[in-house]
Amino acid sequence: MADPKKEDFLDDIETAEAEAYADDMAEIDDEAMELDSLRAERDELKDRFMRALADADNARKRADRDRREAQQYGGTRIARDLLPVYDNLHRALAAAKEEQGDGPASPIVEGVELTLRELMKVFERHGVTRITPEVGEKFDPKTHEAMFEAPVPGTKAGDIIQVSTEGFMLYDRLLRPAQVGVSSTPAS
Structure with a gap:
């Protein structure tokens, strides 16, 4: 027969x-849940870190672009x-040459020519270029401003028939469109 004390002891x-x-399993489950929680927190922090890096990189690129644009286009005004x-010097030179005729250039005309050339050198050094359309060219709304339209025989609609004022570009940006007259003669 079995000893009841022994059985109680074994029980x-x-x-x-x-x-x-059960305690060990509960502890293992708690550790597993804590590990899962730590992994989720790590993944969230890693995601936030990667986003912060991307934001910093974008901010650096934006600042570089803004700096380049400010350097290149800062002189627009x-x-x-x-x-x-430029326009007044150009008009003064044209009027002086017209008044003078074919004779030798006066010192004033030479001075105005030199001043105009120096102004153009300064413009070129800073990326300002002239837009000089010719009579007969096609009107380009990106660089020309139509001041008037008139039917002129021997031209096609959209042809430049008169140049009032030259235009200017600052690198790839339009500073002022060339002001032109445009033919409205319908195609026949």
């Missing part, structure tokens, strides 16, 4: 082992302000 051992096993000076 107590089995119960204790089962409880210890002064260039626009100097265009009437």
Whole structure:
């Protein structure tokens, strides 16, 4: 016959082992959940870090682009302000040459020519170029401004028939369109 004390003792051992096993399993489950939580937090932090890196890189690129644009196009206002000076020098030179005729150039005419050439050198050094359309060219709305339209025999609609004022570009940006007259003669 079996000893009841021994059986109780064995039952107590089995119960204790089962409880210890259950405690171990609960602890393992807690550690697994904590590990999963830490992994999720790591993944979130890694994602935030990668986004912050991308934002910093984008900000650096944007700042570089803004700096280049400011360097290249920063003189837009002064260039626009100097265009009437160019126009007036150009008109003064044309009027002086017309008044003078075919005779030798006077010192004033030579001075105005030199001033105009120096202004053009400054413009070129800073990326300002002239738009000089010719009579007979096709009207381009990107670089020309139509001041008037008139039917002129021997031309096609959209042909430039008169140039009033030259235009100017600052690198690839339009400072001022060339002001032109355009033919409205319908195609026959």
